Amino acid sequence: MTKIAFVGFGGVGQALAEILLERKGQLESCYSLDAEVVAVSDMMKGAVYKPDGLNVAQLLEAVRETGNVENYPDEPGVVKGLNSMETIQHTNADMIVEVTFTDVETGQPAIDHCRAAFEKGKSVVTTNKGPVALAYKELSGLAEKNGAYWGFEGTVMSGTPALRMPIATLAGNEITEIKGILNGTTNYILTEMEKGNSYEAALQKAKELGYAEADPTNDVEGYDARYKAAILSGYLMGTPISSKDIPCKGISDMTLEMVNEALKDNKKWRLLAQVKKENGEVTASVEPQLLDADDPLAGVTGATNAILYECDLAGPIMLTGAGAGLKETGFSLLIDLIDYQRQKTTAKI
Structure with a gap:
């Protein structure tokens, strides 16, 4: 099972959550991707964490009706209010979906989020260009050193596979x-x-x-x-x-x-x-x-x-x-999650 934490939960993050909800059975049967969302942390929309998994339908309902994920039902085991770094470092997520609003001039806060995840041995998929454009060598080295996966398919042409296609099929x-x-x-x-x-x-x-x-x-x-x-x-x-x-x-x-x-x-x-x-x-x-x-x-x-x-x-x-669109960009994250699962299955990571 892949335990996912969303860092950032705007339109793209919600689009991926919706895809994971709608296609859960297909993803498990076709790709062995059993994805469980355990945490969300968003600067504007609040934060919620449940170690044994959040109900994604209730999560999406809370954010779409009230604009705040902290309106997710209070249940045993639910923790609210964690910031992004606490969510990355102190939850049981092994995959961070990093989709914050990031300054492309500095690459922040996405660079720090990726760095913190890799230092903990946690994998990252992101649509943020900053970390890849400004800190590719450092972050890819850190991910490799700590046995973590780093996916960023959506950074160039959204859901059109401009990065993975040449690597996979033009080899x-x-x-x-x-x-x-x-x-x-x-x-x-x-x-x-x-x-x-x-x-x-x-x-x-x-x-x-x-x-x-x-x-x-x-x-x-x-x-x-x-x-x-x-x-x-x-x-x-x-x-x-x-x-x-x-x-x-x-x-x-x-x-x-x-x-x-x-x-x-x-x-x-x-x-x-x-x-x-x-x-x-x-x-x-x-x-x-x-x-x-x-x-x-x-x-x-x-x-x-x-x-x-x-x-x-x-x-x-x-x-x-x-090269844009919420569902298309959400799909780009799914491409990376499926690739992560394939590599995990073949014991590459």
Whole structure:
């Protein structure tokens, strides 16, 4: 049995809890994943812990009706009010689902949460980019040293398996280049501009549809894609590069005239994250690039994400899918939990 503690319980955490509840039988019979939620700790929604397992339906009901998990029924063995570190260090959970609101500039508090879990020999699955982009070498080493699993599939393309797919199914290839549209907000804006909308109008529409935040800086300046390029470099290319060392240019100075001129030349602008391996050296960048209209990435429109792997044996392989969404991101955590169970079953961890 895998005893799970949620650190953070917003929309993504609740989506995973719902999947675990709805598919409990299937997960046990098909993947031998018997997941029991024993704890939740959220800065805004409170905390509840029950060593022999919480009733997930009652947990979701409490948070959705009242906004506070501490409205979970008082039962024998229930403890309330533990903070995130107490939940990680002092509960009987062996798997931490780390889905807090984290500052991507510092990677906190997710880095400290991962570090604390690994030091206790506890495994972690997370959708937070900060720990992988900023502290991959340290944390992966700490997890390995303490026999813990670290899963972060959802950090690049949400539930689209941009990390596990190449590791599992492109094994034997040397991947010489990875490039992709890894931010749906900017791709949506560029697509709208191709329809004749100004940058400002396209951005406003993206905000109205929920693709862009009230402050869209992280997306439109390319910072989100830069963190993802750092993750791809460290995990798939074996060369950790600090996100701050990756040259980065966004689309905020893109004009309708630039987009229209490109279309006249049968080209399209796309904001690409790119990681290259040449002569044993790995480099990464994020910038708008002009692509021929028949380039596979040029055909990716709207908020869709896509990633292209250049392989020495298989040739170019492209993967497309949603790069966001609560259920999709919750699914990315499930991918990691199933992989953890498979490795545990084969006694690798």
